Amino acid sequence: MSKIFPKNVAEAIYEATEGKSGTLLALTLHRGARMLHDKRILGKSNEILKALQNIFDKKTGTVRVKITTAKNMESRERKKIENEIKEKYKAPIVISEFFEKEELLGGMRIEVGDEVLDTSYRSKLQKLENFLRQEK
């Protein structure tokens, strides 16, 4: 018997719940949870939820962004960044999370999936350090 991966379970749950609502959706989800219990894969529920979120994002064209800055950003700036990302990734929905990290010193770090744009001062200083350490 082949191994069941969290991704396979998430796909099955998505297909089973697609287009359902109300009691029917609750019943399907209940059955899904029962199946996880019976197959003894409840421990993988976090991974399954993550995979389910990925499937959902793909279907709806959602882009999740993590923006880290040294200081808190104004809502006007946040809005501007979100619009830029919307345009760049041609995404109808952008869900952004904002973080504050003093270590960055300045600038910002934007993460979309496995793509990272790092314009923080810390990373620039790190690059300068590497450059100066290089044998010439």
Added chain:
Amino acid sequence: MSNYIVESLRKEIEAFKIEIKTEKVGRVLEVFDGIAKVSGLSDIKSSEMVTFSNGEIGVALNLEEDTVGVIILGDFSKIKEGDEVKATGKILEIPVSDSILGRVVNAIGVSIDGKGTIKAGKTYPIERVAPGVVTRQGVSEPVVTGIKVIDAIIPIGRGQRELIIGDRQTGKTAIAIDAILNQKGQNMICVYVSIGQKDSKLRKLQARLEQGGSMNYTVIVSAGASEAAAMSYIAPYSGVAIAEYFMDQGKDVLIIYDDLSKHAVAYREISLLLRRPPGREAYPGDVFYLHSRLLERACRRNAKYGGGSITAFPIIETQAGDISAYIPTNVISITDGQIFLETDLFYKGIRPAINVGSSVSRVGSSAQIKAMKKVAGTLKLDLAQFRELEAFSQFGSDLDDSTKRQLERGKRAVEVLKQLQYAPVKTEHQIVTLYALTKGFMDDISVAKIKEFEAELVDYSERNAKIFYKEIKESKMWTEKGEEQLKKAIEDFKSNFVK
């Protein structure tokens, strides 16, 4: 002084240009035994180089649906779960330049000989598609090893791949070192790739090459026994990348892989850790490709494509003479011949312990110089017949005269082909000795005195057969006049030699 420091620092900083671009970044999920499983890095290519946040580099080998299996080239103990991993978009490259000659480097091209960093002019990818058919040319120039039995019976040409195979302690590395030592003044660059060897052995080898003045044209690439399997895995590819750098300049290169058995074992270790399915002897399914793609990069390029050649001497260590094991059979089938060394011969005192019957050079005869071909033409057959008759004569039955003659000639041939380590013989001297042997001049010399006869004959003939020597050096062939002179010199010498 402080002004000078500030000024030079300012200049350096002014030269620094920062380029901000989106990077592909992944996260370490787990690290174990030199392997990292990384999430993210969705666009990564196979064999692409990645950098870890602590500066170590790695190579992506397993591209799975959600994760990437990376081999870590360096200290993996400092890499933690959750560390950032950046894709570089480049296949692993090593720095190369002319100043690498005479140096000892590790598998990623960093010097380990304590002589400081090597100024790199260029970088060369360690994985590269072998030169195509159109760019190649047949083997026609010899690689003179200075080992009589090889140059006479198993000749090797530039661009050939000749396997050196045998049990432990039979003189495999010795043949390789002798071949390197003999390349002095032969317009050949040598690359010695040491895979999974003890550092003490490598140090000894380096000292021997330095002593013989051979390090000037040699590069040593080392992946020691104490280093990670990943280093052993990439070392031969780094070696051949260095060789390609010199070949691209139209130079001839001799590369020695010592040894590919340990290379296969390192690859097996990595493959099993990456959970690739094991096959025969637990090696992965692509272990043939591992060696074929490496050895296929040895070639002789035609003049239109810049000339140059890479001659490869892969070494394989067998267990109890079993050449039918998985890796030996693979490499035998890939190479253009093999030099087979035997423990029995070694302990009988026949050194180099080459079994002439099992050894073969499939393309080298077309590279052998005419003069050598003329004197050594029947030597292999004579030796094979001698071995057969020798076994037969053990029964002690009466033998006819011709058989006795063959046996006596065979004994002398074996004696002539014995050679001390680190004592390569010049081609012209080899020809003189073999001429004396095959024309029967040694038949009445006692076997115990053959070595003495040979040494003195070479010395005498050099002084008294100058035309012959001149012709060999210039045209690689002799005329009747040259042969006559040599014959006379041998006869004169023999009449004064105390048998």
